[in-house]
Amino acid sequence: MNIGIVVFPGSNCDADTYHAVRDVLGHHGQYVWHEERSLAGLDAVILPGGFSYGDYLRAGAIATTSPAVRALKPYVAGGGLVLGICNGFQTLLEAGLLPGAMQPNLSGQFRCEFVHLRTERADTPFTCGLKPGDVLRIPIAHAEGRYLIGPAGRPALAAYRQVVFRYCSAHGDVTPAVNPNGSEDAIAGVASPSGAVLGLMPHPERASDELVGGTDGARIFSSLATWIATGRRVSMRPVEVH
Amino acid sequence: MPTVRVIVTLKPGVLDAPGQAIHKGLAALGHAGVRAVRAGRYFEIELDGTERLDDRVRDMCEGFLANTLIEQYRYDIV
Numbered sequence: 001m002n003i004g005i006v007v008f009p010g011s012n013c014d015a016d017t018y019h020a021v022r023d024v025l026g027h028h029g030q031y032v033w034h035e036e037r038s039l040a041g042l043d044a045v046i047l048p049g050g051f052s053y054g055d056y057l058r059a060g061a062i063a064t065t066s067p068a069v070r071a072l073k074p075y076v077a078g079g080g081l082v083l084g085i086c087n088g089f090q091t092l093l094e095a096g097l098l099p100g101a102m103q104p105n106l107s108g109q110f111r112c113e114f115v116h117l118r119t120e121r122a123d124t125p126f127t128c129g130l131k132p133g134d135v136l137r138i139p140i141a142h143a144e145g146r147y148l149i150g151p152a153g154r155p156a157l158a159a160y161r162q163v164v165f166r167y168c169s170a171h172g173d174v175t176p177a178v179n180p181n182g183s184e185d186a187i188a189g190v191a192s193p194s195g196a197v198l199g200l201m202p203h204p205e206r207a208s209d210e211l212v213g214g215t216d217g218a219r220i221f222s223s224l225a226t227w228i229a230t231g232r233r234v235s236m237r238p239v240e241v242h
Numbered sequence: 243m244p245t246v247r248v249i250v251t252l253k254p255g256v257l258d259a260p261g262q263a264i265h266k267g268l269a270a271l272g273h274a275g276v277r278a279v280r281a282g283r284y285f286e287i288e289l290d291g292t293e294r295l296d297d298r299v300r301d302m303c304e305g306f307l308a309n310t311l312i313e314q315y316r317y318d319i320v
Contacts, residue, residue: 057283057306057307058309061306061309065306094309100311101309101311101312103256103257103259103312104259104260105259106257106259108259108262108263148256148311148312150311153311
């Protein structure tokens, strides 16, 4: 598979993501400069973590004005897959490719630590190698990761099963004590209704090699590789569930 | 040529963590009697022409300067 990793001024996890995709997992990856207007030929696009454009205005807000992010909408409409990690997730929210908004952590702290995630949905390109309920141990590193959807957006989020990961205990229990940032409903990762676009605050690329303390994050990249290798396609007409 | 002054703040009811931190800072410096602090952002935007001025400013605010899920804006023109 051919994975494009977008590089913004201020990205700081682009090299880690490239390393995880290429050196650890053995897939083809390439950097995509933020001024790139075409994403043609890429099996998937990753928006990496960091502080794009200094996070001026709001985290991820300026990045939405870049040609590469503006190219994401037609890319997704054409069947493309997009993974936003941390600042990449914030950018997908600001770009309107995923619903919701980020606020500063309830603790007021920058939190940099391993957390546990419960897999809520395993039929997306990024989670097809997981089972619902699987617990992943992956680190977070953010000051603004408190996800908010609000009463207006909540029904659609549930109806289209858009919550993919929730913060949980090592045993998979979702409790306020293990929610590291105060996210609404302990939400750590959200997908588009079809599953083609996923954003998550934790960093799977930082947990893809035993050398750095864990490999649970590699299961997300491996899922993506399996999805692409087997020629699976997301449904362009996702169905509501009640 | 008009200058538009835009103020963006969090909507009432949305937790304002910077505002609270600033509030605590004021208290730590001994400023008594501060009931609440709300933080926000301020922009001065110089525009060419006055045509469709309100429409243009609203587009800028709702599409970029404010995230209307959590923020509100107000502006005046000088």
